[in-house]
Amino acid sequence: MSLDLRLPIGLLFSLFGVILVVYGLVSDTAIYAQSLGINVNLWWGLVLLAFGLTMLFFGLKASRTRT
Amino acid sequence: MERIHLGAIDYTLLIIYFVVVLGIGWALRRFVKSSDDFFLSGRSIPAWIAGLAFISANLGAQEVIGMAASGAKYGIMTSHFYWVGAMPAMVFVGLFMMPFYYGSRARSVPEYLKLRFDEKTRGLNAITFAIMTVFSSGISMYALAKLLELVLGWSFHASIILTGVIVLVYIFLGGLTSAIYNEVLQFFLIVLGFLPLVLLGLKDIGGWEGLTAKLRIVATNAGFEPGAWTHSWQYTGAPTHNPMGIEWFGLIMGLGFAMSFGYWCTDFLVVQRAMAAGSMTAARRTPLIAAWPKMFMPLLVILPGMLAIGMHATQGGFLPVGSDGHPNYNLAIPMLLAHYLPTGLLGLGLTALMASFMSGMAGNVTAFNTVWTYDIYQTYIRPGQTDRHYLRVGHIATVVGILASVVAAYAATRFNNINDILQLVFSFVNGPLFATFLLGMFWKRTTSHAAFYGLLIGTVAAAIHYGVTLPRDAVPGIKGGFLGAVAHVYPSEMALNFWTAIVAWTSCFLSTLVISLFTKRTKTDDELRGLVYSLTPRQSDAAMAWYKRPVTLGVLILIVSAILNVIFW
Secondary structure, eight states, X not given: OOSOTHHHHHHHHHHHHHHHHHHHHHSOGXXXXXXXXXXXXXXXXXXXXXXXXXXXXXXXXXXXHHO | OOOOOOOHHHHHHHHHHHHHHHHHHHHHGGGOOSHHHHHHGGGOBOHHHHXXXXXXXXXXXXXXXXXXXXXXXXXXGGGHIIIIIIHHHHHHXXXXXXXXXXXXXXXXXXXXXXXXXXXXXXXXXXXXXXXXXXXXXXXXXXXXXXXXXXXXXXXXXXXXXXXXXXXXXXXXXXXXHHHHHHHHHHHHHHHHHHHHHHHHHHHHHTHHHHHHHHHHHHHXXXXXXXXXXXXXXXXXXXXXXXXXXXXXXXXXXXXXXXXXXXXXXXXXXXXXXXXXXXXXXXXXXXXXXXXXXXXXXXXXXXXXXXXXXXXXXXXXXXXOBOTTSSBOGGGHHHHHXXXXXXXXXXXXXXXXXXXXXXXXXXXXXXXXXXXXXXXXXXXXXXXXXXXXXHHHHHHHHHHHHHHHHHHHHHHOOOOSSHHHHHHHHHHHHHHHHHHHHHHHHXXXXXXXXXXXXXXXXXXXXXXXXXXXXXXXXXXXXXXXXTTSOOOEEESSXXXXXXXXXXXXXXXXXXXXXXXXXXXXXXXXXXXXXXXXXXXXXXXXXXXXXXXXXXXXXXXXXXXXXXXXXXXXX
8 A cells, every 4th residue: 555644644633733823823812711711722733733743754754765 | 502603714624624534535546456455455454554443433423422422421430331341342352353354364244154154144144234334324424414503503414415425435436445544534633633622621620539529419419329420330239329220240241241242343344444454463453452542532532521511510501401301411522612612623623523423434334335245245136247346336335325324314313312222223233243253253063054043033132122121211112112011121221222232142142052052064174264263273473572462462451441440440
């Protein structure tokens, strides 16, 4: 099977992470009243980004050694 | 009830997810060249992917909405579905059954039955299984559409069409591989989408301590001991002492043994994922890898239900109350989503919810198209055609499977708790099946006639038991007692379901045993090689490092599950 599953997973979560981080930075802080005052978009966005990039890193590394 | 409003950012996340899901199907379409590729992923899936797909295929509506609903309704006792039910069964299927499933090269569970026993046993299993999968998939669709209608105001019909079409396209293009790949993606989405919800909810309620304090009120209000929602075993001495209405014996034998082994060891929906693995070792490891995330799933699916009911009891009106005066337990997760997640993360949570429904549905559809094509069409309708022909039939079966699910979705509207209806169906069909496999795999004297009639007797016995008993406070009908006379009243629907499974398993086991002794074997020892334990060479793991051996993994899983049971005793 020549599609490495880590690539689409990494891509999706990196994209989600970037979107949430950016949104977390520009959004009105008033909306975080419901999430106990925590800017969850920013913080969880970073978690998703870290996960996504890790997947991409290993996926790309494997595809490089294969070719 | 107030509706959730989605922002542009939420829709963006949802749309990206749909695009990636369809993209995976599109990227995989080139690899589907034969029916083997389409139905079995060409037996090439690595163990970790098969393992995550193994639990993700089961992570549909039943798991996410149903388990949260049960968490609210029964508290931490719901964890028995995991730590008493799934864990031992998953270890058993990995260690003891996979060598025969994978080693026999059977392409489906019904096909194994054909190899081990005969045509009629396969036919019976294939047909009941096909009906059951369509039913499950329909319930999944129904639950999703109903939920989206309620919390987002989306049209019920539009939701059904949207999810149906997306699942159809990605399976149609990439077959089982596409379903499996998407299931793994969906698994990560579900974990990462629901985790912030659980963390925020726990923080808000004051941690486990705070939750326990609120659940004491829930338990006292319901007329139980204060700890009934937070102890999984302490109140199982008598069925009237716990909200699930079951005592330890029924729990262990019904849920832990008959029901869970029936599901995890014989249900083709999950077994198919392991059959698609790239090697015998990968196939044996599949359920053992799956067991680890599965073990911690209660944190993601049961805990939200407990949080929701805790808040409902103390803040009032957290969950919408239905016309029967009970809170709508199925809304535990959506209500938490709306309560804690601001736009942005809300989109992620919603995407996770969508993902869970799709993975459950896709699991059913891929199992259905395989059983339909190999075990029904190729066997009874048109045998001896080219592989190309069967590949085309598989494509058509995918479309038909989705259409049938849609019909089932419109038909399934009765139960308050989806989980109960699914468990009921499983207990009729899967309960007896495990007895047949157990005898078939470990006793070579088991005959084909015995397997067939034993299975039939088990299913009929389950139906009769269900027909003459009733849960407390229920009227005879779909909830039991449909045969008129009510011989016994159980304290809850759960208890009735567990005991139905026990009756199904026991009657199938005993009748198969007895009939075997009075009928002639139709298969010689030679024909049963690779299919029966005593006639198959053992898998030797001596070459593997001890910590890589399936046995080590299995024992570890059981130890950690036992510890979890003790912690939440």
